[in-house]
Amino acid sequence: MLKEFEIIEKIFKKTSSSIFLGIGDDAALFQKNKKEFWVISQDTLNIDTHFLSNTDPENLGWKSLAVNVSDILSMGGNPRYALLSMSVPSANQVWIKKFSNGFFKCAKNYGVELIGGDTTKGSLSISICILGEALQKNVLLRSNAKLNDDIWVTGELGLAALGLKYIKKKFDAPKVLIKNAIKALEKPQPIDVDMKKLAKLFNSAIDLSDGLVPDLNHVLNKSALGADIFLESLPMPKWIRENKAYSLVLKGGDDYQLLLTAPKSSYKKIIEFSIVNQIKMSHIGAMTKTKKIAIIKSDGRLLNYKEKGYDHFAE
Amino acid sequence: MLKEFEIIEKIFKKTSSSIFLGIGDDAALFQKNKKEFWVISQDTLNIDTHFLSNTDPENLGWKSLAVNVSDILSMGGNPRYALLSMSVPSANQVWIKKFSNGFFKCAKNYGVELIGGDTTKGSLSISICILGEALQKNVLLRSNAKLNDDIWVTGELGLAALGLKYIKKKFDAPKVLIKNAIKALEKPQPIDVDMKKLAKLFNSAIDLSDGLVPDLNHVLNKSALGADIFLESLPMPKWIRENKAYSLVLKGGDDYQLLLTAPKSSYKKIIEFSIVNQIKMSHIGAMTKTKKIAIIKSDGRLLNYKEKGYDHFAE
Numbered sequence: 001m002l003k004e005f006e007i008i009e010k011i012f013k014k015t016s017s018s019i020f021l022g023i024g025d026d027a028a029l030f031q032k033n034k035k036e037f038w039v040i041s042q043d044t045l046n047i048d049t050h051f052l053s054n055t056d057p058e059n060l061g062w063k064s065l066a067v068n069v070s071d072i073l074s075m076g077g078n079p080r081y082a083l084l085s086m087s088v089p090s091a092n093q094v095w096i097k098k099f100s101n102g103f104f105k106c107a108k109n110y111g112v113e114l115i116g117g118d119t120t121k122g123s124l125s126i127s128i129c130i131l132g133e134a135l136q137k138n139v140l141l142r143s144n145a146k147l148n149d150d151i152w153v154t155g156e157l158g159l160a161a162l163g164l165k166y167i168k169k170k171f172d173a174p175k176v177l178i179k180n181a182i183k184a185l186e187k188p189q190p191i192d193v194d195m196k197k198l199a200k201l202f203n204s205a206i207d208l209s210d211g212l213v214p215d216l217n218h219v220l221n222k223s224a225l226g227a228d229i230f231l232e233s234l235p236m237p238k239w240i241r242e243n244k245a246y247s248l249v250l251k252g253g254d255d256y257q258l259l260l261t262a263p264k265s266s267y268k269k270i271i272e273f274s275i276v277n278q279i280k281m282s283h284i285g286a287m288t289k290t291k292k293i294a295i296i297k298s299d300g301r302l303l304n305y306k307e308k309g310y311d312h313f314a315e
Numbered sequence: 316m317l318k319e320f321e322i323i324e325k326i327f328k329k330t331s332s333s334i335f336l337g338i339g340d341d342a343a344l345f346q347k348n349k350k351e352f353w354v355i356s357q358d359t360l361n362i363d364t365h366f367l368s369n370t371d372p373e374n375l376g377w378k379s380l381a382v383n384v385s386d387i388l389s390m391g392g393n394p395r396y397a398l399l400s401m402s403v404p405s406a407n408q409v410w411i412k413k414f415s416n417g418f419f420k421c422a423k424n425y426g427v428e429l430i431g432g433d434t435t436k437g438s439l440s441i442s443i444c445i446l447g448e449a450l451q452k453n454v455l456l457r458s459n460a461k462l463n464d465d466i467w468v469t470g471e472l473g474l475a476a477l478g479l480k481y482i483k484k485k486f487d488a489p490k491v492l493i494k495n496a497i498k499a500l501e502k503p504q505p506i507d508v509d510m511k512k513l514a515k516l517f518n519s520a521i522d523l524s525d526g527l528v529p530d531l532n533h534v535l536n537k538s539a540l541g542a543d544i545f546l547e548s549l550p551m552p553k554w555i556r557e558n559k560a561y562s563l564v565l566k567g568g569d570d571y572q573l574l575l576t577a578p579k580s581s582y583k584k585i586i587e588f589s590i591v592n593q594i595k596m597s598h599i600g601a602m603t604k605t606k607k608i609a610i611i612k613s614d615g616r617l618l619n620y621k622e623k624g625y626d627h628f629a630e
Binding site for chain 1: 361442
């Protein structure tokens with residue numbers, strides 16, 4: 001895979017004068033009105049790179065939109081409009097109908113309207129541009145994490161990565177777990193909540209698409225800070241914890257949950273928000289001065305997650 | 316090529332409640348403020364479908380954005396922001412740098428800022444989402460052409476199609492003409508003008524991407540009208556006229572000029588606007604009640620452009 005950040009940022013980054021935030025976060029921001037920003041992002045899913053040729057088209061329709069929804073949520077925005085560009089090798093109407101069913105189920109779930117796009121002949125590829133709205137005062141930038149902020153994640157991590165591992169190379173694991181893992185991979189579930197309410201409790205956010213460590217690193221780079229992560233606090237399926245398959249959680253990716261940072265003073269409100277809105281929120285660490293990520297085990301020692309083979313699921 | 320309109324409109328068209336105009340025109344419209352719309356569109360260019368593998372990357376960078384600019388102009392809007400999603404088979408930095416040079420030259424020319432996007436691994440494909448602004452009172456919809464409206468086109472038609480024909484199968488034609496034709500194909504030049512000033516003179520518009528006849532047919536379908544086109548009035552290179560290679564003009568496509576309709580009362584103002592702004596504008600026909608396109612030759616007879624082989628360039 002290309003280092004997309006490097007290429008985009010080096011070659012395509014130009015100073016933008018009229019907008020609030022351009023390339024370099026999950027989405028760009030431009031003025032909507034005195035109190036709100038438009039949040040805009042575009043993500044592409046390609047066959048063989050982002051999904052396999054035998055992926056269920058309905059799940060693919062869902063996922064194509066869900067990963068874009070996730071970008072809007074991570075800025076503290078609520079998604080609103082989408083444009084869908086599809087390249088397909090042939091006009092397989094059955095496939096396209098199934099894809100559209102999944103797409104519109106996801107659109108309905110997150111309150112998104114499809115307003116445009118095109119369908120062209122080409123290698124199978126889905127490119128979606130999504131627009132959302134965020135309150136200016138609560139917008140969640142990667143660059144806005146503060147020293148000593150608590151680090152939080154939504155949902156559970158590692159399941160989608162487990163599904164991908166299993167598809168690539170079968171291994172011994174409970175059938176129900178594998179079924180859920182493949183579902184997590186093919187039909188990710190970003191949180192479904194009014195982000196205008198959630199965002200005011202936090203300072204910064206990123207969505208977990210590449211994996212906890214690489215995505216947290218983006219926050220570190222933009223905020224010029226470090227992070228301590230408590231391994232035992234990471235929300236993961238029991239099987240992953242018992243098998244110490246931590247690489248799935250730390251570097252697996254495809255979770256499409258949010259990593260957020262918040263002042264310690266928000267702690268109680270976040271717990272309350274989590275209960276009232278039935279959004280699983282886990283406090284997993286804190287921002288530090290070190291400019292590094294330290295994964296701290298329950299015995300107080302550091303996990304050497306950079307070493308290959310620290311667990312047998314690490315590549 | 317897929318009939319994109321059919322697939323998009325049948326499978327993806329849903330009634331949108333909160334927006335002014337969704338799928339079915341060159342771009343979608345949603346509220347910007349009391350007087351303006353945001354105009355938004357997304358177009359994809361795929362290798363082997365929209366461009367050849369040996370296309371000059373700088374020209375491709377230009378064209379990728381120019382075809383999207385054209386969609387905004389055709390709604391009466393001025394382009395403003397773009398998001399660029401690129402799929403590339405490998406990280407060829409030289410190629411990407413050249414592509415970006417062309418992209419940014421076009422962006423500078425039309426006043427567009429790049430605000431986001433992504434770069435991923437995949438079959439070579441460029442998907443651009445573009446945002447522009449239009450005055451609500453002057454927005455140019457395909458559905459708004461009126462009976463007896465004059466039909467106008469900007470620029471010159473048929474040159475890009477001539478270039479494509481030549482690349483596919485060489486034929487005897489002046490070298491300078493072929494050079495210009497390939498340039499027209501690879502580096503299209505949508506008009507560069509303040510559309511807020513131009514749009515108030517016209518009722519409707521479409522950009523000429525598929526060819527004069529197929530694109531005019533979209534206007535006819537949306538407006539429930541017909542059109543008389545005067546063959547001799549169509550702006551085309553002398554060589555095309557002398558060789559009666561009319562199919563290049565009527566069905567060639569890739570012109571990225573505008574077809575507009577205007578009340579007869581605008582005639583003088585349009586001529587003045589054309590002179591002051593140095594935009595070539597040709598009056599080529601009128602909207603009729605027939606629901607058909609009639610191409611009228613100088614002797615008053617109809618050109619049977621549906622018949623194969625009406626000129627030796629017709630497919």
